[in-house]
Amino acid sequence: MTTLMLMRPLFHPSIEGITVEGILHALSDPVRVAIYTDIVAQQCSQNCSTFLTVSDKTIPKSTLSQHFRALREAGLIRGEWHGVEMHNTSRCAEIEQRFPGLIRAIVNAHAIQSAGEARAKKPVARRPTKRAAANK
Amino acid sequence: MTTLMLMRPLFHPSIEGITVEGILHALSDPVRVAIYTDIVAQQCSQNCSTFLTVSDKTIPKSTLSQHFRALREAGLIRGEWHGVEMHNTSRCAEIEQRFPGLIRAIVNAHAIQSAGEARAKKPVARRPTKRAAANK
DNA sequence: TTCAATAGTTCGGGAATATAGAACTATTGA
DNA sequence: TCAATAGTTCTATATTCCCGAACTATTGAA
Numbered sequence: 001m002t003t004l005m006l007m008r009p010l011f012h013p014s015i016e017g018i019t020v021e022g023i024l025h026a027l028s029d030p031v032r033v034a035i036y037t038d039i040v041a042q043q044c045s046q047n048c049s050t051f052l053t054v055s056d057k058t059i060p061k062s063t064l065s066q067h068f069r070a071l072r073e074a075g076l077i078r079g080e081w082h083g084v085e086m087h088n089t090s091r092c093a094e095i096e097q098r099f100p101g102l103i104r105a106i107v108n109a110h111a112i113q114s115a116g117e118a119r120a121k122k123p124v125a126r127r128p129t130k131r132a133a134a135n136k
Numbered sequence: 137m138t139t140l141m142l143m144r145p146l147f148h149p150s151i152e153g154i155t156v157e158g159i160l161h162a163l164s165d166p167v168r169v170a171i172y173t174d175i176v177a178q179q180c181s182q183n184c185s186t187f188l189t190v191s192d193k194t195i196p197k198s199t200l201s202q203h204f205r206a207l208r209e210a211g212l213i214r215g216e217w218h219g220v221e222m223h224n225t226s227r228c229a230e231i232e233q234r235f236p237g238l239i240r241a242i243v244n245a246h247a248i249q250s251a252g253e254a255r256a257k258k259p260v261a262r263r264p265t266k267r268a269a270a271n272k
Numbered sequence: 273t274t275c276a277a278t279a280g281t282t283c284g285g286g287a288a289t290a291t292a293g294a295a296c297t298a299t300t301g302a
Numbered sequence: 303t304c305a306a307t308a309g310t311t312c313t314a315t316a317t318t319c320c321c322g323a324a325c326t327a328t329t330g331a332a
Contacts, residue, residue: 021163028158061292062311083299084309101245105240106160113235144282221279
């Protein structure tokens with residue numbers, strides 16, 4: 001006799017149930033924030049398997065599933081089944097109502113950081129210093 | 137022969153070393169965000185023992201010490217020894233330069249949430265509904 | 273100088289949380 | 303009916319968090 005695995009329904013918090021701590025915790029993970037900013041950027045919904053690799057790193061799908069759950073239960077995204085696949089949309093309009101400016105500030109800060117990292121990684125995009133030119 | 141405990145110097149990240157993830161993670165804890173908002177509110181510095189109780193809950197001082205370290209190493213506060221006690225000041229001006237609007241949005245969101253919780257807890261501050269009045 | 277008091281840190285182990293492989297569910301299309 | 307696909311749940315391991323106990327470091331008083 002084997003214990004059965006049941007597929008429980010998705011949980012989404014109400015607007016009042018959404019907390020700042022929950023949002024910050026959910027977005028304090030690099031994989032989750034990458035997923036979330038992508039979902040926000042594409043107004044259209046994004047499904048799980050779009051993110052099997054995040055910034056050149058392969059994410060196991062069980063881990064991905066947990067990340068999506070974390071985002072969902074923090075109230076950041078809404079997921080709904082369309083046949084065998086899930087459609088995810090951001091709830092940023094609702095959150096904007098409860099916590100004005102919060103999501104925008106976080107997404108913006110993340111963009112600034114990513115831009116900085118990209119600049120640091122690709123020195124070709126930078127005007128080389130005299131010293132660097134001499135070392136070449 | 138006992139292994140000795142050494143008191144290593146405080147670490148503070150440089151501005152470039154501060155990350156969004158780090159900030160969000162540090163502020164995703166209710167105790168830490170309470171400490172931080174207090175330090176931001178009082179421009180003057182706050183020492184550890186001010187926070188032995190946070191929202192009617194006693195926090196052990198070892199735990200508090202860890203929380204202060206987390207805030208420090210996320211780049212949110214700067215701590216410096218003044219004799220036997222530590223003075224903590226917020227680094228929000230620096231962070232504002234790197235991630236404009238981020239801290240303000242988070243502190244503001246937290247204030248909104250706290251106000252909502254306070255309203256929910258003290259029904260006297262709310263105009264009672266007819267139904268509530270009838271049940272009285 | 274010595275010692276007690278004070279403020280905070282570090283250590284260690286138990287609790288909670290995160291990661292990821294394997295097995296599973298549920299839907300679709302052939 | 304069945305294989306393929308998309309995602310979830312289970313489980314074991316790894317990491318992180320919490321807090322009591324022991325410790326460091328400074329100050330002020332005897």
